[in-house]
Amino acid sequence: MKGSKPRNVLPGFGLSLGFTLFYLSIIVLIPLAAVFFKTAELSWSEFWSTVTNARVLASYRVSFTTAFLAGLVNAVFGLLIAWVLVRYRFPGKKLIDSLVDLPFALPTAVAGIALTAIYAPNGWIGSILEPLGVKVAYSPIGITIALIFIGLPFVVRTVQPVLQDMEKETEEAAVMLGAYRLRTFWKVVLPELMPALLTGFALAFARGIGEYGSVVFISGNMPLKTEITPLLIMTKLEQYDYAGATAIALVLLVVSFLMLLLINILQWRMNRRTVSD
Numbered sequence: 001m002k003g004s005k006p007r008n009v010l011p012g013f014g015l016s017l018g019f020t021l022f023y024l025s026i027i028v029l030i031p032l033a034a035v036f037f038k039t040a041e042l043s044w045s046e047f048w049s050t051v052t053n054a055r056v057l058a059s060y061r062v063s064f065t066t067a068f069l070a071g072l073v074n075a076v077f078g079l080l081i082a083w084v085l086v087r088y089r090f091p092g093k094k095l096i097d098s099l100v101d102l103p104f105a106l107p108t109a110v111a112g113i114a115l116t117a118i119y120a121p122n123g124w125i126g127s128i129l130e131p132l133g134v135k136v137a138y139s140p141i142g143i144t145i146a147l148i149f150i151g152l153p154f155v156v157r158t159v160q161p162v163l164q165d166m167e168k169e170t171e172e173a174a175v176m177l178g179a180y181r182l183r184t185f186w187k188v189v190l191p192e193l194m195p196a197l198l199t200g201f202a203l204a205f206a207r208g209i210g211e212y213g214s215v216v217f218i219s220g221n222m223p224l225k226t227e228i229t230p231l232l233i234m235t236k237l238e239q240y241d242y243a244g245a246t247a248i249a250l251v252l253l254v255v256s257f258l259m260l261l262l263i264n265i266l267q268w269r270m271n272r273r274t275v276s277d
Helices: 013-039 044-051 054-087 093-099 108-119 126-132 140-165 168-176 181-210 213-219 229-238 242-276
Strands: none
Touching (some): 013 242, 054 140, 054 181, 108 126, 108 213, 140 181, 140 213, 181 242, 229 242
């Protein structure tokens, strides 16, 4: 009929939004709400004494510090790896590109055992570092290395498509106008990559906070020193202290959400500035 609005093959906005909200509620919102409801069984004094316990605070410090440091390292070297894979051609490029995804496919427990075997005092690398006074396994350094291993693909796979879509003519024009290549990278290339780089960092950071399998072996699990928060939550669950476990998890969830929200705001502002320029 003339003038009638054409019908879409896919469902309309209302139906799509309904399915989206239903799916998110079942998969994300309801499980998260259960954390809040279970924690509500504790009084405020019980909740506060649980989450401010010295052992709990130490686990937060270990988890957040190592995840943040691993995210920073991955942001730098993930950008470098993505740059090499996109901008250069060399023998074995496809093999290296495939190896980037190995932490996704490898069971985290296998990764943890392998890293512990390598960096233990009697391991291949640990035996070299031990006489130098560098202890990797059973220390925060080992935890950071494990989180770097599992978080690297997030940065590489986030930055790589943006690099592939970037127009080289802009860089060439900047060089022809007299800008040094390093200056071109800082002023032209990096601002375009920064939103994707922040996203990769946020994903690696969030994965690192909740990582358990690859860390539990190499950390040594020493309370107040190398004990991570996910392990402490598991310990609470094994003791049937479900309210205490959810209280610790709630703090971890809130702090993680605030960090991700801050990163998303920075990303939004950078995108807005790029569009306005």
